[in-house]
Amino acid sequence: xxxxFGPILRKDLRLEVRTGESTVVLVSISVLILVVMVxxxxxxxxxxxxxxxxxxxxxxxxxxxxxxxxxxxxxxESGCLRGLLLSPVEPATIYAAKLSVAMIFMAQAGIxxxxxxxxxxxxxxxxALLRLLPxxxxxxxxxxxxxxxxxxxxxxxxxxxxLLPVMVVPLFAPALIAGSKASAAVLAGQPLGAVxxxxxxxxxxxxxxxxxxxxxxxxxxxxx
Amino acid sequence: xxxxxxxxxxxxLHQSLLYPRLTCRENMEFYSELFAIPDAGAHARRWxxxxxxxxxxxxxxxxxxxxxxxxxxIARAMLADPDLILxxxxxxxxxxDGVALVSSLVREALAREAAVIFTAHAPLEIAGVDLRMxxxxxxxxxxxxxxxxxxxxxxxxxxx
Numbered sequence: 001x002x003x004x005f006g007p008i009l010r011k012d013l014r015l016e017v018r019t020g021e022s023t024v025v026l027v028s029i030s031v032l033i034l035v036v037m038v039x040x041x042x043x044x045x046x047x048x049x050x051x052x053x054x055x056x057x058x059x060x061x062x063x064x065x066x067x068x069x070x071x072x073x074x075x076x077e078s079g080c081l082r083g084l085l086l087s088p089v090e091p092a093t094i095y096a097a098k099l100s101v102a103m104i105f106m107a108q109a110g111i112x113x114x115x116x117x118x119x120x121x122x123x124x125x126x127x128a129l130l131r132l133l134p135x136x137x138x139x140x141x142x143x144x145x146x147x148x149x150x151x152x153x154x155x156x157x158x159x160x161x162x163l164l165p166v167m168v169v170p171l172f173a174p175a176l177i178a179g180s181k182a183s184a185a186v187l188a189g190q191p192l193g194a195v196x197x198x199x200x201x202x203x204x205x206x207x208x209x210x211x212x213x214x215x216x217x218x219x220x221x222x223x224x
Numbered sequence: 225x226x227x228x229x230x231x232x233x234x235x236x237l238h239q240s241l242l243y244p245r246l247t248c249r250e251n252m253e254f255y256s257e258l259f260a261i262p263d264a265g266a267h268a269r270r271w272x273x274x275x276x277x278x279x280x281x282x283x284x285x286x287x288x289x290x291x292x293x294x295x296x297x298i299a300r301a302m303l304a305d306p307d308l309i310l311x312x313x314x315x316x317x318x319x320x321d322g323v324a325l326v327s328s329l330v331r332e333a334l335a336r337e338a339a340v341i342f343t344a345h346a347p348l349e350i351a352g353v354d355l356r357m358x359x360x361x362x363x364x365x366x367x368x369x370x371x372x373x374x375x376x377x378x379x380x381x382x383x384x
Contacts, residue, residue, distance in 0.1 A: 003260060004257070004258050004260075006257075007254055007257035007258055008258075011243070011246070011250075011254050014246070014250070015243065015245055015246065018245055019245055078239075078243075078244065079237075079239035079241060080241055080242070080243050082237065082239070082241055083241035083242075083255070083300075084258070086230055086233070086235050086241070087227075087230055087255070087258040087259060088227050088228050088229075088230045088231040088258070088259060088260070089227060089258055090227045091227065
């Protein structure tokens with residue numbers, strides 16, 4: 001069922017190790033957004049956890065839309081995507097591989113963001129960050145699923161890369177609210193049990209968009 | 225067309241469908257794996273030797289000449305021994321050795337009863353192969369030596 005998944009994943013990671021394009025875009029944009037947020041709101045104060053959570057998700061969304069789908073967009077621009085579509089690999093498998101690559105890139109950016117976040121907002125390494133992990137992972141799955149699906153649509157139009165955030169942000173809004181609320185609560189010292197509703201919402205969002213992407217990918221990837 | 229049907233089809237387009245930042249060997253191994261060919265590494269090596277690119281195996285595709293990229297593109301199209309081979313301008317950018325190579329690959333494909341369809345701007349000739357040629361026009365296909373007959377490729381092939 002997932003025949004071809006491994007080769008596509010390995011190929012994308014090999015290309016990334018060789019060029020570093022997505023990593024540079026993801027990490028630099030994430031850090032830049034965090035710096036802007038810190039300068040705008042200040043690192044300290046009573047609402048430190050909320051501002052830190054907001055900064056984390058803002059950085060993830062914009063870095064994710066610009067960086068994580070770069071491999072897919074450049075593959076389409078170079079014509080190599082046709083090579084994949086003219087192979088016996090099922091489109092849903094191509095989607096699964098591209099989703100996994102996007103998740104790996106986003107996780108990479110997320111780690112960079114978390115490190116900067118800890119430094120800028122004077123957060124403690126340890127308990128709060130560990131509790132943030134499930135929120136962070138659930139958020140990345142949904143965001144990567146949505147970005148991968150919409151990147152296949154936006155890649156078909158001129159300046160599609162610029163269009164992608166415009167399409168992603170409104171659709172990601174429910175998960176964004178859930179993710180930032182849960183992150184703020186966890187960073188403020190609350191246990192995971194207190195944010196279980198937000199985690200369920202994030203999980204539901206993940207199931208919805210991973211399933212939608214898996215089913216719809218073949219209908220949006222082929223050119224007319 | 226179901227994805228599994230593509231196992232039987234080999235395609236060379238105007239674009240080579242090769243990844244410029246991967247080496248010749250990596251490209252061939254990648255496509256061999258996509259087509260689920262056992263021992264993809266050895267298969268890729270055999271095809272690189274077959275098209276005369278064994279010495280360029282570790283070169284990035286972006287560093288190849290147009291003719292070398294065309295050879296690799298043809299190897300990519302044929303690596304799974306497809307039953308239907310579609311080649312767009314297969315002799316483009318080829319030197320005399322390249323033309324002889326493509327001709328021999330086509331003869332081998334025909335010998336194992338594969339169907340080969342070319343598109344080209346000028347009539348093609350391949351020694352030892354009786355090609356059926358058609359002109360592609362806005363109102364259909366016309367046999368090259370018989371202007372009076374027009375129709376779809378399927379119907380024309382049936383009539384021939």
